[in-house]
Amino acid sequence: ERKNEAAQPSHNVVELTDTTYDPAVWGQNYPQQYETYLQTDEMVPTRYAGAHAVEQEPTEDDPRTEASSSRLEEDPRLEIMWAGYPFSVDYTHARGHEYMLVDQMYTQRVTDFNQPGTCLNCHASMPEIYNELGDGDMNAGFDAVNALSYEEAVEHASGPIACIDCHNPETMELQITRPAFINGIADLKAAEGIEDYDVNRDATTDEMRSYVCAQCHVEYYFDGDAGNRLTFPWSEGIHIDEIWEYYQKDGHIDFTHEITGAEIVKAQHPEFDLWRNGVHADAGVSCADCHMAYDRAGAQKVTDHQINSPLLDTNQSCGTCHSDDSDVLVNRVETIQDRFIVSRDQTFDALVSLIYNIEAAIEDGVDDEAIDLAREYQNKASFYLDYVYSENSYGFHAPDYIQSILMSSMDASRNGELALTGKTAEELEPSDISQANLERNEQRRSAANE
Amino acid sequence: ERKNEAAQPSHNVVELTDTTYDPAVWGQNYPQQYETYLQTDEMVPTRYAGAHAVEQEPTEDDPRTEASSSRLEEDPRLEIMWAGYPFSVDYTHARGHEYMLVDQMYTQRVTDFNQPGTCLNCHASMPEIYNELGDGDMNAGFDAVNALSYEEAVEHASGPIACIDCHNPETMELQITRPAFINGIADLKAAEGIEDYDVNRDATTDEMRSYVCAQCHVEYYFDGDAGNRLTFPWSEGIHIDEIWEYYQKDGHIDFTHEITGAEIVKAQHPEFDLWRNGVHADAGVSCADCHMAYDRAGAQKVTDHQINSPLLDTNQSCGTCHSDDSDVLVNRVETIQDRFIVSRDQTFDALVSLIYNIEAAIEDGVDDEAIDLAREYQNKASFYLDYVYSENSYGFHAPDYIQSILMSSMDASRNGELALTGKTAEELEPSDISQANLERNEQRRSAANE
Amino acid sequence: MAEEETVTATEQPSEAGPARQRTWLRGKNVLLFLAVFVFGSFIGVGSFTFLYANGIGYLYDEPEGCAQCHAMDDYLEGYNKGSHKDVATCNDCHMPHDNLAKSLWVKADNGFWHALKFTTGDYPTNIEIRESNRQVTNEACVYCHGDYLSGVHEVRAEGDELDCTRCHETVGHAK
Numbered sequence A, B: 001e002r003k004n005e006a007a008q009p010s011h012n013v014v015e016l017t018d019t020t021y022d023p024a025v026w027g028q029n030y031p032q033q034y035e036t037y038l039q040t041d042e043m044v045p046t047r048y049a050g051a052h053a054v055e056q057e058p059t060e061d062d063p064r065t066e067a068s069s070s071r072l073e074e075d076p077r078l079e080i081m082w083a084g085y086p087f088s089v090d091y092t093h094a095r096g097h098e099y100m101l102v103d104q105m106y107t108q109r110v111t112d113f114n115q116p117g118t119c120l121n122c123h124a125s126m127p128e129i130y131n132e133l134g135d136g137d138m139n140a141g142f143d144a145v146n147a148l149s150y151e152e153a154v155e156h157a158s159g160p161i162a163c164i165d166c167h168n169p170e171t172m173e174l175q176i177t178r179p180a181f182i183n184g185i186a187d188l189k190a191a192e193g194i195e196d197y198d199v200n201r202d203a204t205t206d207e208m209r210s211y212v213c214a215q216c217h218v219e220y221y222f223d224g225d226a227g228n229r230l231t232f233p234w235s236e237g238i239h240i241d242e243i244w245e246y247y248q249k250d251g252h253i254d255f256t257h258e259i260t261g262a263e264i265v266k267a268q269h270p271e272f273d274l275w276r277n278g279v280h281a282d283a284g285v286s287c288a289d290c291h292m293a294y295d296r297a298g299a300q301k302v303t304d305h306q307i308n309s310p311l312l313d314t315n316q317s318c319g320t321c322h323s324d325d326s327d328v329l330v331n332r333v334e335t336i337q338d339r340f341i342v343s344r345d346q347t348f349d350a351l352v353s354l355i356y357n358i359e360a361a362i363e364d365g366v367d368d369e370a371i372d373l374a375r376e377y378q379n380k381a382s383f384y385l386d387y388v389y390s391e392n393s394y395g396f397h398a399p400d401y402i403q404s405i406l407m408s409s410m411d412a413s414r415n416g417e418l419a420l421t422g423k424t425a426e427e428l429e430p431s432d433i434s435q436a437n438l439e440r441n442e443q444r445r446s447a448a449n450e
Numbered sequence C: 001m002a003e004e005e006t007v008t009a010t011e012q013p014s015e016a017g018p019a020r021q022r023t024w025l026r027g028k029n030v031l032l033f034l035a036v037f038v039f040g041s042f043i044g045v046g047s048f049t050f051l052y053a054n055g056i057g058y059l060y061d062e063p064e065g066c067a068q069c070h071a072m073d074d075y076l077e078g079y080n081k082g083s084h085k086d087v088a089t090c091n092d093c094h095m096p097h098d099n100l101a102k103s104l105w106v107k108a109d110n111g112f113w114h115a116l117k118f119t120t121g122d123y124p125t126n127i128e129i130r131e132s133n134r135q136v137t138n139e140a141c142v143y144c145h146g147d148y149l150s151g152v153h154e155v156r157a158e159g160d161e162l163d164c165t166r167c168h169e170t171v172g173h174a175k
């Protein structure tokens, strides 16, 4: 018999069911969690992340008076990398969950382009929508949303992520509500040798403390052959080389590059994917451990639902595991981030150089084979760079892994330049020693997975 | 009353003075430390490091029947990187301290080339030699050794590193016995704003637990203008960019590359230099914490003087701080190391490509300006790669920093290739954004130093 | 000592906790001694050490009792620097709080192994807690802090409790 039943705060002001969509209602039972949940609208900048508020004139297209700062203005090279793709028109820093729906509705990527309903899956509270469109069948609802246009789909949205997106209303246990993740994690487990994985049945709560986030904070694509179905590219594994292999096999591309004509795959916010390759994940440290660290509320320990940058209070987010002063911890993170920026910049300059050199080579009439090979390298360089650029920890979630990804991007840019000078794909392959070492690594990795 | 006071060894069997050079004599007072000190002759391999014994036929030039395995055979690209320099002829894996003198005496880098006495500073017990040649004045002794030829100098050597190289015989406190480090660390402290630093007066014992190693495990060069004086290039700081800046200003070069004619700076075993930029150093974890972790000898904890790979006993070396199983820890290290190898290989293939493309360009009569620029990039690419290649932790001592160094090497190789296509130094400079970010980093770094 | 009230398994630690918590199970020391002694007697070496090391001390709750063995010195030292020095003894964290039979068994089991390994010297430089003992400790945390954690545990399935040491590894022993 457990001790903890004694002094419960009263949790039964209202009864919660699987159609209690409104977080305010849940808030009556759990006022502390609700209060901090509402605070995701606060905007506080850190050295690199956090959120930088920018005032703006409301227009008909975009009624927001305050937005998050633009990443395109901060780094115009992005417009070159994404030339011809909506991201080159509007791309801002992430801010709190409270804004997820409005920021999507009013981004020029939506107002100036046609987008499918698929977008909505990560920007609104979905259980209600899936129920409604699928007549109580989540998977049917998922297919239905994906089949709509964004304008149609968004009509069904009542607000950003809510309690029911992460919690089972009867038991309050964490639950996965997104079919894309249910499918994706099953693919990943299968790649790791575990068949028939059902995340809501098989995951521990400690795992769920990251999985609930991984419903959205992941690299994804829309599978055109499956009605724009939201898909996570994990069936080869979740190392970037495996994701790249997946896309190569699948043939998926997102856009044709305006300057070079290369076919490009776009990467988006792979926080979960990178974290999973880092030392914190290896040590069992979850997203919630750092981004929803426990806080004291009266005589109770509560999970902080104001999900934001852990650097805003390292004492709370890092302090139980790392006894260092806040200054020391922030300095450690910023050292990692500054180093990341230097490597990222070198990589980015290299990609820009490649893009313009391909452009020049096309003008100079260099032969098609060379141009095509250079374009393939551009795609790889672009995807690998984008993968860590669009991840939002600025190198922190897996410092040396992230650096190694940049290295692969840089290597592809270099090879692209050499392709333009007439080197063939064969000549540009890794040396025999490098290949032998890769195989040796491969063996260790697969042995470790067994 | 505690049980552990029972069996203290007596420490005063013999009196130790500053002319007690023989470790066997010290061993009478400190039998446990002496016993493990002798065990540095054991050779046990790990995945990447440790020591791999290779039997060999003794010859007149080289009477050793067992040597450490060859790194040139393992990776013949090294011969291309160092073409024209003694290292391309003989380069083996490091092994225990017991071998430091013989391995130097019989390397082909010594038997086939003329080397100065300077070499000896890190491969023999020096206090006796400095005393003898300097008439009791360490600095005079240092200058005298450096001025001799290796053959003359080695006549004075009685054996490898001994107790007196690290310990004050009267107090048993740690002490620095190498002028090169006394000068080097003073330069470094001055660069960090601390004047007149005297390491034997100002360092804490915790710092000494790394400094005694840093007498040898560092990047160095022989200053030709100062009678081949052993010098550590630290007066701009100990980040690789600062070391590179130092060499650029000084104009020091080690050899002219046989294939390309480039002037090259060689890097050697910067264990201390890399460690100092890593998270362990930031957390105050010293070399001795991992490489000389306390061992339980009956009722006592003694410092393990069998200095070797910490992976051979992670419970002892890491367990004080990390409660994970040995498997988990070894796996974490090997993951870092495998990733390092992949990036290192990409970088190395790039450098080799650059070298052969410069060679081809010279044959093709490409103009001198382009060739010279490419050669400058080769020097940078080579030094940065060499710096982490010749460091012996295979990426572990500072995982993301080491990756970022490889990135700079790769970037230089890429620029070298572009120089050959006619790009000018100006065209190849970092973009404005990159430069602005670098300045921002610089500011944070100097603010942190204050 | 003996006249102090024993905190039973069903009681909550009170505000005046520290002084009283120190004494839990005190009343059962004699029983414990017998159990361990009998168990240990089957193995000569173990019981030799047990006596040599003042085995009776083992059964008391004073941390110094545990640290009669130099093997426990570092942990006593860490404990003395740790945050629970004034509020919990070694046994508060390393003995089960829920039932006597189990705690007898854990104590006998540990006592036996400690003594044997101590005598043979066959234990690592940095002792690693066994999973079964880590569970015991985790339950001890919940025993004292259950109230504070009730809200957090409520949303977890039975048997899926928080692993306290993932975040609070050093509360018992500061490093």
Ligand SMILES: [Ca+2]
Pocket: A219, A220, A221, A265, A266, A267, A268
């Ligand atoms: Ca994508």
Ligand SMILES: [Ca+2]
Pocket: B219, B220, B221, B265, B266, B267, B268
């Ligand atoms: Ca050097």
